[in-house]
Amino acid sequence: DPRLLVLSVADDPTGTVAPPELLHETLEAAVGEGLHLVSDETWRDTLHTPRDTVLLSPAEMLPEQVTVVTDLAGALLPPGWPAAVARFPAGAAGGPLHARVLDVLTALDARVATPVAVAAAYALSEPEPVTARVAASVRLHARVAAAARAAVVAAGALARPPQAGRHLYVDLAPLAPALAAHGVGDAQELEDFLTGRLGMPAAGGHRFGDDLEAPRVRLSTAPLLGETAEQRAECLGSSAPLELPHVRRALTHLKTVFDDLRDDAQRGESHR
Template sequence: MPEPTRWHTSPNLALNQQVAERRAAGERIIHLGFGESRLPVFGPLAERLATGAREGGYGPVAGSAGAREAAAGYFGRRRLPTSADQIVLGPGSKPLLMALQHVLPGDVLLPRPAWNSYAPQVRLAGKRAYGVPIPAECGGVPDPAAVREVVRSARAAGGDPRVVILTLPDNPTGTLAPPALIREIGALARELDLVIVSDEIYRDIVHDPATPFLSPAEIAPERTVITTGLSKTLAIGGWRVGVCRFPETEAGRRARDGVVSVASDVWSTLAVPMQEVTAYAFAEPPEIRERLADSARLHGVVAREVHRIMTAAGADCRPPTGAFYVYPDFGPLRGLLAGKGVTGSDSLQRHLLDAHGVMVLAGHHLGDDTSALRFKAATSMLYGDTVKEQEESLAAPDPLTLPHVADVLTRLEEAIGELAGG
C-alpha cells in the first residue's frame, strides 16, 4: 500500500502565521518573510467593491465582458494588442497558474531560485520540475545556456520539459531581466519548442520608470501565456484578483478553453464584486496610475536601503530594480557564521529569528541549495503598522526620514550587523 501524501502549508504563509502568533505573544519581530504589499486599500477600489456587492449572481466563467475588455486594454497599452476573448479572470493569479499546469502538456523548467509555489504546483499536476540556475545579472529567468543543456539531458533521459516559467520582475531577487535576455529566451523557446508562462504580476513595480520592460509575448507571441493580478501593485492580495492572457493562436485558444474548463469545476467564476474592481483598476484611470507610480517609488526606495544594509554587512546581493525583494547571499561570511551554528539557509533563517528577531524566507524554500546562505527579504513589510503610517510612507518625498520607517530600518541594520559581527 503506498504511503500517504505528506501535505505542507506553503512556507511563506506558514511563516506569516508564525509571526502573527509571536507578535500576539508580545515579541517584536521584523517581518521580512512574506511578500505582501503592506499598504492600505485605495479608497476608490473599496467603492467599486461596494458597488459590485449588490450583484449576487455567478456570471460567465471566464469573467464579465467589461472586466475582460478592461484587461485587454491594459495589455494593449503595453504593446500587446489583445482582445477580450484572450482573457480569463480568476481568484488570484495562483489558481490560474495551477490551472495552466493541468492544461499545458509537459514538464516544467523553473528559474532557480523561484517563487515557492511554482514547484509544488508542478508536482500537484503530476509533472516534474527542473530547476535551472539564474544568470549572474538577474533572477526571474533561467540561464539560457543552462536551459539548453537541461532540456537536452532531460529529453535524453526520457523526460519531457515543454514549459518554462519566467517572473518579470522577479520574486525572490527583486530584479528585472533585461530585454536582451528576454529576446534570447524567446528565441530559445522557439528552438526547443517550449511554451513560456510569463508571470508579470510585478510588472507595474519597476522602480525606475525609465527602465525598459520587454515581455516575452512581444518576442514569441504565439507561445507565451501571461499571468498577472492586483495583489502586488494595488495591495489587495486578500481580495484575490488574477488575470491570464492567452496567445491569439489555435494552441492559445485550446489552452484558454482548458483553463476555463478547469475553472468551471474548481472556482466557477471570479466573485462578481471583484470583477467590478477588475474593470475599474485595469482601465487605469488617472488616480490608479498615480497610485501605481507612488507605490513603485516607495517600494524602490525601501528595497534599495535594505540592499545597502545587507551589502554593508558583507553579503553579496543583486541591486533591486523591481518588485519589493532583495536576495542576499551571506556566503562571504560562511566561516564567521559557522561559529554561530549557521551552516545553511535553514539554520540562517532560524538564527535570524531566534537571535535577532528578524523573519526571512530561507532560500531552500525557493529551490536554492540547502547549504547556501541565502534568503529572501520582503521589504514591503516595512512601511508602518497602521493605515496612517503607511499612507504617510506612500506620500513622503523621502520615506526613509519618517520615524516609523527609520526606526524599523535601524533595528534591521543593528540585527544584520550583529549577525555579521564576530
C-alpha cells in the same frame, strides 16, 4: 511532460529585471525545444527607474506562443485580495488553451469573489487614482529597497541592486562563519534565524528553487513601512519616507542585525 517554461522578467525573489539579450537567448532555446511560454508579469509595472531599465516581455517577441499572467495583488490590489489575470496568445494555439484552462478552473471551483472582481475590473481600467497610487508606491518601495540593500551590503552580504517590485535577495555566504557560530547551516535555518532576529519574514532561498545549502533569503520592503495601515499610508504621502521615525527605526534595526553578523565574523577571524 508539460512542455512548459515559466519566465519572470521582473523577478519576485530577486527584485531584478532580465536583460533583453538573456531573454532572447532563453526564448530561442525554448522554441527550439517546442515549449509553450508563460510570462509572469506581476511586477512589470513596478520598475524603480523606468528610464534606466529595459523590460522586454516575451509576448512582444513571440505573441503567438506566450501566455501572460499577472497577480493583481502584486501592484494593483491590496494584499490578501486574490485575483489574477491570464492573457492567452492570439491565433490557433490560444483558443484551445484558454478553453482547457477554463475547464480546469471550473473543475477546481476556482472563483473570484464578487467584491474582489469588481475591484479588479476597476483597477484594470487604470483610473487616475489607481495609477497615481501605484506610482507613489513604486517610488516608496524603491527608496526603501535601496536603503535596505545599502545596509546589508555594508555588513558584507551580497545583493544585486533591486530594479522592480518589493523584494531584495540577499546572499550571506561571506558571513557563513558567523552564521555557523549561531547554528545556521542552511537556508531553512537561516530563514528561522533572521525571521527571529529581524522580527519580519525572511524567506529562505530554498522556497524559490535555490539550493538548500545556499545561505540566501528574500527580504520584503513592506514590513519596513510600519505595522499599521496608518503608518503605511503616512509613508505613501511623505516626501521623505526614510525620515519617518518608524521607518528609520526599522532600517536601523535591519542594519544592526547584519552589522552584528559582520562583527561576529570579524571576531571569528581574529580568534583564528
